[in-house]
Amino acid sequence: MSPQTASTLRIGQFAVACGVTPRTIRFYEQQGLLSAIPRQTHTMRRYSPDLIARVERIQHLQTLLDWSLEDIRAALVLEDQVATLRTQYYQNPSVIHRQNLLDEAIQLTTNQLTRVYQRMESLQNLQRDLEDKLSRYRALRAESDREDDAR
Amino acid sequence: MSPQTASTLRIGQFAVACGVTPRTIRFYEQQGLLSAIPRQTHTMRRYSPDLIARVERIQHLQTLLDWSLEDIRAALVLEDQVATLRTQYYQNPSVIHRQNLLDEAIQLTTNQLTRVYQRMESLQNLQRDLEDKLSRYRALRAESDREDDAR
DNA sequence: TCCATTATTAACGTGAACGTCAACATCATA
DNA sequence: TATGATGTTGACGTTCACGTTAATAATGGA
Numbered sequence: 001m002s003p004q005t006a007s008t009l010r011i012g013q014f015a016v017a018c019g020v021t022p023r024t025i026r027f028y029e030q031q032g033l034l035s036a037i038p039r040q041t042h043t044m045r046r047y048s049p050d051l052i053a054r055v056e057r058i059q060h061l062q063t064l065l066d067w068s069l070e071d072i073r074a075a076l077v078l079e080d081q082v083a084t085l086r087t088q089y090y091q092n093p094s095v096i097h098r099q100n101l102l103d104e105a106i107q108l109t110t111n112q113l114t115r116v117y118q119r120m121e122s123l124q125n126l127q128r129d130l131e132d133k134l135s136r137y138r139a140l141r142a143e144s145d146r147e148d149d150a151r
Numbered sequence: 152m153s154p155q156t157a158s159t160l161r162i163g164q165f166a167v168a169c170g171v172t173p174r175t176i177r178f179y180e181q182q183g184l185l186s187a188i189p190r191q192t193h194t195m196r197r198y199s200p201d202l203i204a205r206v207e208r209i210q211h212l213q214t215l216l217d218w219s220l221e222d223i224r225a226a227l228v229l230e231d232q233v234a235t236l237r238t239q240y241y242q243n244p245s246v247i248h249r250q251n252l253l254d255e256a257i258q259l260t261t262n263q264l265t266r267v268y269q270r271m272e273s274l275q276n277l278q279r280d281l282e283d284k285l286s287r288y289r290a291l292r293a294e295s296d297r298e299d300d301a302r
Numbered sequence: 303t304c305c306a307t308t309a310t311t312a313a314c315g316t317g318a319a320c321g322t323c324a325a326c327a328t329c330a331t332a
Numbered sequence: 333t334a335t336g337a338t339g340t341t342g343a344c345g346t347t348c349a350c351g352t353t354a355a356t357a358a359t360g361g362a
Contacts (some may be wrong), residue, residue, distance in 0.1 A: 120271065178349070
């Protein structure tokens with residue numbers, strides 16, 4: 001059996017699963033959004049399926065909140081650090097450091113949430129506008145129908 | 152008194168009111184998002200304040216729905232045509248033509264609304280994720296606090 | 303009437319997020 | 333083991349939505 005588990009993907013399959021191209025995946029890695037990917041044997045990257053969620057997360061932050069890849073990278077790096085915190089929990093890497101990291105993460109997440117709330121409000125306004133417009137159009141269309149009948 | 156009404160803006164003021172730069176305004180005109188602006192005397196553009204809403208609409212469609220300016224242009228042109236329909240109502244420019252136009256507009260608006268609903272759903276998912284993350288961070292932070300006290 | 307402020311067009315520049323191509327390596331399977 | 337599909341790293345190209353600069357003209361108040 002190969003050194004990788006059975007459920008590891010090559011870049012082509014992985015990209016399809018994420019709904020992007022291999023180029024995008026390599027680009028994300030180069031920009032530090034996907035940390036250096038384990039290579040099989042010498043050169044080929046192998047992707048664990050749970051990385052799909054990470055790529056989808058990137059796309060969501062990109063399209064839903066209009067974040068730049070650089071902003072997203074910073075956020076992901078911070079989240080990763082918090083995640084490793086749990087791992088290193090019993091190595092006790094200075095309580096102060098842990099607290100600072102958590103405070104940063106809390107701050108960042110709060111900002112993201114604020115942005116989410118703003119967007120949802122704006123979207124609701126847009127929704128109202130569109131629904132109004134639609135009903136006006138439908139009224140006009142019905143009016144036009146009646147006029148057509150009357151001929 | 153000048154041939155324009157008192158409440159007409161020059162491009163600098165207008166751009167500020169829209170929260171963009173004059174360059175953006177001229178660019179929008181060039182791309183057909185703002186129909187040829189009436190010029191005072193010879194060259195200078197004058198903007199009616201109600202055009203501010205149009206620019207804001209453009210920005211909303213851009214940032215909230217991720218539309219390209221080309222898509223937005225098409226949508227605005229269609230809306231404008233429907234608007235002139237009302238004006239030309241008694242000129243009766245062929246009932247069929249009116250109905251086709253309205254049907255197109257209804258179709259387009261429906262698509263926009265569908266997009267809005269999708270986005271809102273995605274945003275709600277993101278919101279849930281972020282709120283979960285935040286509470287986990289806060290729990291960790293509290294844990295860290297208690298540990299600090301215990302020393 | 304002078305002159306600082308603002309506007310005009312035309313042209314080239316820019317940053318982000320990839321696309322595309324070349325030249326080569328590696329995989330999987332018949 | 334041959335070979336077609338897939339992967340690798342550069343490096344240059346592309347699109348969108350403007351930014352910036354230059355050279356010139358119009359505005360409007362002292």
